[in-house]
Amino acid sequence: MYIYWYIWLFFTMSEPKKMNRRAILGTVAGVIGGLAVGAVVGWTAKPAEVGPVARTETVTQTAIRTQTVTAPQTVTRTLTVTGTLPQVGLPDRFDGVEVTVMTQPWNMCPVKHHRTNWEATTRGVVRMIEFPYAELRPKAMDDFLAKAGTYDILIFPGGLMGDYAGGGHLENLDPWIERYGFPALEDLLPATRKVAEWGGNLYAVPYDGDCHMLYYRKDVMLNPEYQRRFREEYGYPMPVPPKTWEEVLDVAKFFNGWDWDKERPGETKYGIAFIAKRGTQAQWTLLDLIAQYNVIPGTPTRYAGHMFFDPVTMTPLLNEPGAVEALKMLLELKNYAPPGLLGYGFAEFRDAYVKGGVAVLGIDWGDVGIMEFMDPASVVKGKLGYAPLPGASKVWDRQRGRWINKYNQNDYGDFGGWVMAISAYSKKKEAAFHLLRYLNDPAQSILDATGTIGCWGSNPYRYSHFDLEKWVAVGFAEDSAREYLAVIQKILSNPLHLIDLKIPGRDEYYDKLDAHLAKAFIGEETPEQAMRAVYDEWEQVTESLGRERQRRLYIESLNIRV
């Protein structure tokens, strides 16, 4: 803004001069010359080299401790938690040591709450630096590039593990855990632990166990009159909840364009809502469907158990018929969504679905379930049902190049959740590890997961987070909590759960996918054109990053058996 006033002053205060052609050319030549000289100076100043992190940790004694964790419904696990006894005890006092934690405001909430106790116990200081979501990665990369160690602990999306851990910017936590122990490692849900691993080592610990799920208005779908009408119209009973995307489509069609809850007279309500806005997280909605139509479940091998690249050729899998079919289905579903769907980022979606009750079906992470009970403006309290992602009635078998006409369902960890790690360049690693361990401890993290301390951004990532009583105590209806937790536990405990993309360049791959999805949404590209364009652009990205390196990291990140 001030620039205006400076420019204004310049024009109003300077003496009017004649500016002839020679003067203009002279000015331009001067600027170009100056820049050229500067360019030479810049060229000679090479950036700091980024190298791998060396470590010299040693491991010795081992101890066994047990913990019993009660999960909802029928699942009761007795955990044998293998931990370690410290060879050299981790100090418990860090007088005046300042540990800097960096994340986005939403995820800083638990840190703000727990730091008081940690500071009182250890005499250390927690400094918190918040950035908007879009700035998290750039700021971290700037710091890594300079090896500055500004941030001791980083809380970030698990999908960035490729850039962070793969780039050698994170501390390998395994030696620390072996030396100093860690609270209830076996309590971590398998899927969330996999996200935090890189090359078989823990370079981070889970902080938020994210996965998409299907929400549905059970008060509406269980209405006998609506069920009767649905059966008449579609020839089969109303699926509560829908098990396939084809059923989702029928339900969305049935409930679209009329007032099915009669809460506010004259309202038009819709069949389905999801995140579809360009530049937010719409690509994950599409990937929810691709996971069902294009991926055969199983242990990751060349042809099964993963969804992005062929691990032998590193060519993208997103122009396979299964992926195109998934996009076609998503575009069809869009027709039964609120008219403003393309403006729905996660905030708009949650407002519309939880506070506006605009649709029967919704797809989102676990946050909607928390908002249902915790947001005072919720109009769906106790009315939502929860289900894993619907499957598909057929799946593309790319090994044989044909459709397999059978029910296919994959659990998929969209986004990959949030993880917490220590920077390789931190100068206060002991204090950072102490704080990280404290924050991740079941005693603290259960408060985050249940929203007890007023933070809603952390979904369950430990078995112990499924303690039903704790959820009921903070205001959840018992039935709802049981169902909600069972769905999340089912998804995140599934050993064949599909892991999200986490190789370097993930954001670039996803932006390309998001851009063509956005074009398909407004009809600028057909599904075939869009997925073909995604294929071509992903190929360019892979080439630019080094095909062989990307292939190796892809295999490493998903532990694929080729």
Add this chain to the structure above:
Amino acid sequence: MTSPIKWLFLLPAIIYLVALTMFPLAWSLSLAFMDWKLTKASDPQFVGLDNFIRLFTKDARFWSALSFTAFYVTVAAAIELTLGLILAVILASGIKGGRILRVIYIIPLAVPPIGAAFMWRMMLQEDVGIVNAILTFFGIERIRWFTDPWTARIGLIMIDVWQWTPFIFLALLAAIRALPVEPLEAAKVDGASEFKVLQKIIIPLLKPVIVTLVLIRCIDAFKLFDLVYGVTGGGPGLSTESASFYIYLVGRSYFDLGYASAASYIMLIIMMALSITLLWRLRRTW
């Protein structure tokens, strides 16, 4: 002032200029000739004009973003100038309550652009936003603000007009107040209508100020980023992706620093050409 001591006094300013302006500028220019992608975890490599060639021959998205930016700049600046002039003339005529109106008009200017972006994003939300709710109340059909490419473009321009018209208005109001009164009084004595006075006397006298304001607004609007970032994210499709926003994605999301730098310099050259042309014309009018 021929004493060497003057250089001592100038030294802080020179150091500041070199460290914070010239070096980054030169460094970024050198990057434009390199292949340096941070996600590749390799050192920068000199690639000559490759980045520029790729930009001119293979990157339709950049040119699409640039053409949207040009459209945005042209339309927004034209509307802001027209509205600003009308408001300035009305308020300069000494209407009742002018002072209060002047304060009200400049409030949008005090709102940070990113704040304005998020505020309008919520207000224009199609299903639950207040603007469509008001339209529906009066029986008018909801507007698809951000789901149709053209309404999304117009929506962004509308927000820009809301925020920056006050700047034009304020500057023109000050300029009108500073005009010599003699020609205006002479015209009135000769029986000229208010419109003729405006058309034949006020606007010609304001011409240098108008050109300056247009220049400032064009340069600023050309850097369009906050609104795209906060309101549309570049969508629907890629219809509202501005050149700055695209360069931001390339540089700060893809971490393709060399290519982003090359694109930035193309933008800089376009802006310099625009500025020099306008300045040249401006100087001729003085």
